[in-house]
Amino acid sequence: MNVLGIETSCDETAAAVVADGRTVLASVVFSQIPLHQPYGGVVPEIASRNHLTHLPRVIESALDQAGLTWAQIDAVAVTYGPGLASSLLVGLSTAKALAMRLQVPLVGINHLEAHVYSPMLSPDGPEFQAVCPLVALMVSGGHTCLVRADGPGRYRRLGWTLDDAAGEAFDKGANLLGLGYPGGPAIDRASEGGDPCYIRFPRGQTHKSAHVSPQASDLCFSFSGLKTALLYYLKAHPCLPGSPPSLASIAASYQEAIVDALVERLRLAVNHEQVKRMAAVGGVSLNRRLREKLKQLAASLKVELLLSQPEYCVDNAAMVAGLAGIGQGISGAAALELDAMPNLEIGR
Ligand code: KG4
Numbered sequence: 001m002n003v004l005g006i007e008t009s010c011d012e013t014a015a016a017v018v019a020d021g022r023t024v025l026a027s028v029v030f031s032q033i034p035l036h037q038p039y040g041g042v043v044p045e046i047a048s049r050n051h052l053t054h055l056p057r058v059i060e061s062a063l064d065q066a067g068l069t070w071a072q073i074d075a076v077a078v079t080y081g082p083g084l085a086s087s088l089l090v091g092l093s094t095a096k097a098l099a100m101r102l103q104v105p106l107v108g109i110n111h112l113e114a115h116v117y118s119p120m121l122s123p124d125g126p127e128f129q130a131v132c133p134l135v136a137l138m139v140s141g142g143h144t145c146l147v148r149a150d151g152p153g154r155y156r157r158l159g160w161t162l163d164d165a166a167g168e169a170f171d172k173g174a175n176l177l178g179l180g181y182p183g184g185p186a187i188d189r190a191s192e193g194g195d196p197c198y199i200r201f202p203r204g205q206t207h208k209s210a211h212v213s214p215q216a217s218d219l220c221f222s223f224s225g226l227k228t229a230l231l232y233y234l235k236a237h238p239c240l241p242g243s244p245p246s247l248a249s250i251a252a253s254y255q256e257a258i259v260d261a262l263v264e265r266l267r268l269a270v271n272h273e274q275v276k277r278m279a280a281v282g283g284v285s286l287n288r289r290l291r292e293k294l295k296q297l298a299a300s301l302k303v304e305l306l307l308s309q310p311e312y313c314v315d316n317a318a319m320v321a322g323l324a325g326i327g328q329g330i331s332g333a334a335a336l337e338l339d340a341m342p343n344l345e346i347g348r
């Protein structure tokens with residue numbers, strides 16, 4: 001079964017064709033990063049206008065690269081949330097029109113569930129049900145949470161962020177350090193050769209929230225204090241060329257605080273849930289220091305670590321088509337009625 005996937009939830013315009021849920025025949029991503037760079041972040045109006053302009057050719061290239069004709073597409077899958085409303089609507093209306101014209105089923109996919117599925121994307125990758133139960137650390141620009149997966153469609157949210165997402169913490173920190181957008185890759189690069197122990201930035205929640213149960217509280221994240229700590233540090237210690245601490249050490253220390261906060265809560269969640277597998281998914285899971293510490297954690301807990309291939313960590317449509325290919329998502333008449341759901345969640 002060949003599924004055409006469409007993803008336009010944020011600033012990537014993406015289309016892919018996936019056979020039988022795991023074999024990626026084509027995955028095309030038009031990244032709008034250069035268009036948003038001058039503004040230091042994603043501008044929703046610019047994102048939706050560019051989805052509108054570029055989505056048709058992105059879909060056609062995916063079909064071309066897969067070497068298929070329209071007649072060989074068996075279903076159209078699309079992200080319907082969470083994300084930017086005006087961007088989601090471009091993908092959703094395009095997918096509805098295509099499904100009707102091709103007379104094939106339409107499948108609505110939750111973007112966060114698609115990220116959790118992304119490590120399965122390879123013909124010899126694991127089967128989703130076979131690696132469950134697992135605890136997934138979902139870390140991207142817009143979302144940060146810990147999810148227990150007991151199988152496709154069976155998720156329970158264990159922890160979440162009370163303020164900024166991990167990717168947002170990278171992006172805001174990089175902005176303060178003058179490293180540009182997107183901040184994650186910039187801080188990852190700038191940290192090279194720096195001392196991660198030079199400054200001890202806060203590792204998240206230092207106070208308990210009244211809105212979160214004590215048990216969930218240990219698994220929840222908070223990154224807004226970290227950004228403020230960096231701001232005050234830079235005010236007190238202006239970074240002068242050639243004088244210590246180097247930019248590399250400040251960036252490495254900031255990165256270390258984010259990574260430690262993520263890894264420590266993942267450790268607690270895996271221990272609490274008594275699972276034998278854990279996964280890290282989303283754009284931030286590309287971070288080299290995070291990957292290193294996740295591998296150490298897996299070895300110390302004696303659990304298997306699942307990571308996506310680099311091209312499926314950031315937003316892409318292969319994960320959308322893949323998840324639909326194993327029978328997940330909203331289909332049938334309900335799919336054609338779907339509206340964009342900017343605040344859609346996972347496992348609540
Ligand atoms: O999953 P994604 O493409 O988009 C969302 O669904 O939000 O993730 C984008 C985020 C950005 O915040 C970016 O700074 C971060 O992933 N990112 C990284 C790295 N590469 C991308 N963060 C840390 N280290 C990286 N190497």
Ligand code: ZN
Nearest residue numbers: 115140314315
């Ligand atoms: Zn994403």
